[in-house]
């Protein structure tokens with residue numbers, strides 16, 4: 001029997017209109033990712049890494065090709081169904097934490113659970129346990145402004161994982177941190193991922209972080225190439 005990977009991307013293209021000819025950013029990306037796998041995407045600035053992640057997260061539509069996550073193509077869904085699918089199946093961590101400043105750390109982590117109505121006591125227990133695992137067990141009632149940059153990013157990771165999404169997408173998760181905090185956040189992401197059945201795809205400029213992920217890939221000329229390093233043309 002052929003096993004069905006949980007993320008399947010086929011001949012994905014994305015171009016943006018410009019006054020001259022369209023800017024082709026993704027030019028036939030093929031990718032299969034299975035349960036529990038973690039994949040890093042590196043590539044030069046402007047190569048389309050964030051564009052790819054936005055499409056995988058159903059935040060932006062492809063120009064052509066297909067994406068299925070757990071057998072579902074989110075771009076065939078209506079707006080409400082797509083939003084519900086995204087809330088349930090996809091977690092996001094960005095370079096900026098996007099925590100709500102007026103809410104406590106615990107409330108921020110509970111936000112994704114509110115899509116299903118009021119958060120239950122069980123939800124609060126799960127959020128608290130996750131915050132403990134990311135080292136913020138003593139910071140539950142702090143506001144984001146009272147946390148360090150590394151702590152805010154750890155809270156954002158807990159928020160992204162609170163629904164144990166099928167796909168966790170991280171766009172430069174360590175990009176805004178100093179090297180010590182960046183290493184700690186990378187360690188944490190990999191540690192949390194190691195116990196998960198869901199997939200992790202992280203965009204990073206850090207070759208060291210990429211090398212520690214299960215599958216390093218490079219985005220080059222609109223395509224995804226597997227492997228830790230690729231031939232660079234001499235400058």
Ligand SMILES: Nc1ncnc2c1ncn2[C@@H]1O[C@H](COP(=O)(O)OP(=O)(O)OP(=O)(O)O)[C@@H](O)[C@H]1O
Pocket residue numbers: 016017023025043044045046047048049050051052
């Ligand atoms: N909404 C948009 N409209 C027009 N062009 C866009 C849009 N979004 C991205 N682009 C262009 O697409 C290209 C790829 O951008 P993208 O942000 O995906 O690159 P990246 O690899 O993530 O870059 P970086 O490493 O600098 O963050 C860039 O040339 C960018 O200017």
